[in-house]
Amino acid sequence: MRKEPAEWQLLLYIAGQTPKSIKALSNIKKYAEEHLAGKYSIEIIDLLVNPQLAEGDQILAVPTLVRKFPEPIRKIIGDLSNEERVLVGLNIKPLK
Amino acid sequence: MNFTVQKPKASQTEADFKFPKTPTGVEGLDEITEGGFPKGRPTLICGGAGCGKTLLSMQFLIKGITEFGEPGVFMSFEEPSNDLSMNVRSLGFDLEKLKAEKKLVVDHVRVERSEIEEAGEYDLDGLFVRLGYAIDTIKAKRVVLDTLESLFSGLDNQAILRAELRRLFHWLKERGVTAVITGERGEATLTRQGLEEYVSDCVIMLDHRVIEQVSTRRLRVIKYRGSTHGTNEYPFLIDEDGISVLPITSLKLDNEVSSETVSTGVPGLDEMFEKRGIYRGSNILVSGTAGTAKTTIAAYFANEQCLKKEKTVYFAFEESPQQLVRNMKSIGIDLEKHIKSGYLEIHSSRPSLNGLELHLLTLRKMIKDFKPTTVIIDPISNLITVGSMHEVRSMLVRLIDMLKLNNITALFTSLNKQTDDLRPDLAEESVSSLVDTWITVRDMEGLGERNRGVFIIKSRGMGHSNQVREFIISNKGIQLLDVELGPNGILTGAARKSHELNKKVSKLKLQDELERKDREIARRKKVLQANIEALQGEFESAVEELTILKATEELKSKALINKSTDKAKKK
Numbered sequence: 038m039r040k041e042p043a044e045w046q047l048l049l050y051i052a053g054q055t056p057k058s059i060k061a062l063s064n065i066k067k068y069a070e071e072h073l074a075g076k077y078s079i080e081i082i083d084l085l086v087n088p089q090l091a092e093g094d095q096i097l098a099v100p101t102l103v104r105k106f107p108e109p110i111r112k113i114i115g116d117l118s119n120e121e122r123v124l125v126g127l128n129i130k131p132l133k
Numbered sequence: 134m135n136f137t138v139q140k141p142k143a144s145q146t147e148a149d150f151k152f153p154k155t156p157t158g159v160e161g162l163d164e165i166t167e168g169g170f171p172k173g174r175p176t177l178i179c180g181g182a183g184c185g186k187t188l189l190s191m192q193f194l195i196k197g198i199t200e201f202g203e204p205g206v207f208m209s210f211e212e213p214s215n216d217l218s219m220n221v222r223s224l225g226f227d228l229e230k231l232k233a234e235k236k237l238v239v240d241h242v243r244v245e246r247s248e249i250e251e252a253g254e255y256d257l258d259g260l261f262v263r264l265g266y267a268i269d270t271i272k273a274k275r276v277v278l279d280t281l282e283s284l285f286s287g288l289d290n291q292a293i294l295r296a297e298l299r300r301l302f303h304w305l306k307e308r309g310v311t312a313v314i315t316g317e318r319g320e321a322t323l324t325r326q327g328l329e330e331y332v333s334d335c336v337i338m339l340d341h342r343v344i345e346q347v348s349t350r351r352l353r354v355i356k357y358r359g360s361t362h363g364t365n366e367y368p369f370l371i372d373e374d375g376i377s378v379l380p381i382t383s384l385k386l387d388n389e390v391s392s393e394t395v396s397t398g399v400p401g402l403d404e405m406f407e408k409r410g411i412y413r414g415s416n417i418l419v420s421g422t423a424g425t426a427k428t429t430i431a432a433y434f435a436n437e438q439c440l441k442k443e444k445t446v447y448f449a450f451e452e453s454p455q456q457l458v459r460n461m462k463s464i465g466i467d468l469e470k471h472i473k474s475g476y477l478e479i480h481s482s483r484p485s486l487n488g489l490e491l492h493l494l495t496l497r498k499m500i501k502d503f504k505p506t507t508v509i510i511d512p513i514s515n516l517i518t519v520g521s522m523h524e525v526r527s528m529l530v531r532l533i534d535m536l537k538l539n540n541i542t543a544l545f546t547s548l549n550k551q552t553d554d555l556r557p558d559l560a561e562e563s564v565s566s567l568v569d570t571w572i573t574v575r576d577m578e579g580l581g582e583r584n585r586g587v588f589i590i591k592s593r594g595m596g597h598s599n600q601v602r603e604f605i606i607s608n609k610g611i612q613l614l615d616v617e618l619g620p621n622g623i624l625t626g627a628a629r630k631s632h633e634l635n636k637k638v639s640k641l642k643l644q645d646e647l648e649r650k651d652r653e654i655a656r657r658k659k660v661l662q663a664n665i666e667a668l669q670g671e672f673e674s675a676v677e678e679l680t681i682l683k684a685t686e687e688l689k690s691k692a693l694i695n696k697s698t699d700k701a702k703k704k
Contacts, residue, residue, distance in 0.1 A: 050259065052258035052259065052261075052262055053258075055258075057254055057255065057256065060253075061253070064253075084258070084259060084262040085262065088262045088263065088265065088266035089266060091259055091262050091263040091266070092240060092263060095242065095243045095244075096259035096262075096263070097242060097244060097257060097259045097260050097263075097284075097287075098255040098256065098257050098258075098259050098260070098288070099255060099256060099257075099258040099259045099262075100255060101255075101259060109248075110248065111248065111250065112248050112249045112250065113249070113250040113251070113252050114249055114250070114251055114252070114255045114288075115251050115252040115253035115254055115255040116252075116253035116254045116255065117252050117253050118252065118253035118254070119252040119253050120252075122250055122251070122252040122253075123250070123252045125250065126250030126252060
């Protein structure tokens with residue numbers, strides 16, 4: 038089950054452990070657990086460690102959350118504190 | 134003692150201080166900015182669409198790599214890397230090669246509003262990281278951010294954006310890279326988003342104006358902290374070599390002068406100058422109405438210089454090179470051989486093809502590439518059609534300055550309208566005070582014919598003839614005729630001919646008279662001789678008669694004596 042690619046592949050680009058990136062990570066984890074439990078994967082890319090990766094996904098602002106899959110690619114920038122916008126951005130219909 | 138020694142030293146170091154600058158490698162721009170953009174600081178280039186911002190910044194980068202060994206990063210917010218390569222390829226810049234040599238990084242930052250959702254606080258560290266990474270990989274000294282303002286259309290949170298931009302410029306300064314930021318011109322501000330607020334060390338504005346259907350690009354340095362700079366609007370040109378700016382008005386009047394003279398090539402015209410020619414590096418204006426052989430004089434001059442192995446550029450604004458060559462052949466001047474031998478270059482274009490500045494730049498380029506010692510512009514008055522009088526004058530000032538600086542002897546022709554008095558025309562008015570030597574060719578009309586006369590109005594630093602010399606053009610070329618003075622001044626054309634005829638007739642008459650007198654003398658002599666002979670005859674016959682008479686008398690008296698003796702004898 039775990040080795041199969043997850044239905045939702047999320048990438049979180051950060052630049053060091055800044056308060057914003059920590060907040061963003063905790064936020065997305067919270068939303069994902071709430072709405073996409075069991076069918077998501079989150080990968081964290083620290084641009085300070087791998088700066089060359091910034092160009093590929095056209096990263097400008099950090100933190101940036103990229104929805105790699107399902108396509109199309111969507112990007113959400115910011116600390117993800119606005120839950121509604123994150124869900125709209127990821128095109129997740131909130132479970133009720 | 135120590136004090137006096139130290140003092141000049143201190144002032145010397147002050148005078149020696151130079152604001153650190155990064156040469157742009159853009160022709161002319163370094164002169165205006167007195168060395169280039171401020172080193173290690175951001176410079177803003179702003180201007181409307183299509184005025185050459187991207188090109189200027191690209192040239193700054195590429196020249197930095199190729200001429201000054203400073204690698205550069207080009208961060209494009211508008212055009213993809215491939216498009217950029219293609220665009221500047223036509224200007225002779227090979228981005229792909231530089232990229233492969235690891236001297237250039239082109240990073241296209243794409244900001245798609247539809248792809249991005251903003252949720253909460255963020256910063257632009259991603260951009261910083263990318264830029265920093267690019268700078269580090271090639272050890273870049275120069276950075277271009279082309280057009281940073283695209284960010285404003287891609288991101289909503291302007292407050293964050295502005296704060297981040299401020300941070301970006303600080304960061305660039307800290308990194309010590311010389312950065313160029315381009316920005317679209319706004320309505321009330323220099324840039325649409327007021328970038329000048331953040332980047333205020335050096336601001337350069339580009340402009341693209343169309344006046345009377347002729348476009349001219351201009352550049353102006355609006356501010357430059359810590360340095361003096363040219364303040365005017367300088368025209369610039371984009372051609373196959375990229376951008377070149379024309380900072381002519383920054384030139385000073387301190388060119389070297391030569392007292393060597395060069396011949397005008399027109400036989401007889403040189404003799405009208407005290408020094409048998411004009412000074413090298415000076416300029417001559419040949420003005421005249423239509424059909425007074427201005428071009429012919431210009432061609433003579435060109436021919437003469439080429440014969441002396443001087444490189445000559447001939448700007449023909451009326452005729453094509455082929456036409457000029459053909460026409461001059463008809464009066465015995467072979468320009469073609471000079472073109473073939475490489476001493477002559479004829480550059481023909483319509484004056485309305487370009488703006489004035491572009492003409493000037495073309496000229497400048499030709500001077501730079503061809504390195505002529507003689508330049509001919511035929512005619513200069515045609516340029517007036519493409520600019521106002523003020524503009525033409527300012528262009529000509531710059532042109533003449535440029536020629537003088539390069540010690541180039543120049544000849545301009547100028548067409549003026551036919552007027553009765555000698556009042557100079559527009560073209561002359563704007564040029565006459567600038568030129569050193571002014572020759573006028575004019576029609577001299579009278580007795581139902583038109584003759585050409587040439588005279589010198591002025592010749593700086595040299596005495597000159599005050600005569601109006603008539604000249605004729607035949608298939609052997611120009612011929613200046615000797616001055617023929619009549620009772621009412623100088624005679625030309627038919628008057629000259631009739632004067633000459635009169636002279637001949639009176640000479641003949643005189644001869645005749647003399648001969649008649651001689652004959653008269655001879656006749657008189659003959660008559661006298663005859664008279665003498667007659668008298669002699671008369672005298673001789675008288676003598677003869679008298680002799681006879683005398684003889685008879687003698688005989689008579691003898692007879693008488695004889696008779697008396699006979700009588701006596703008889704007695």
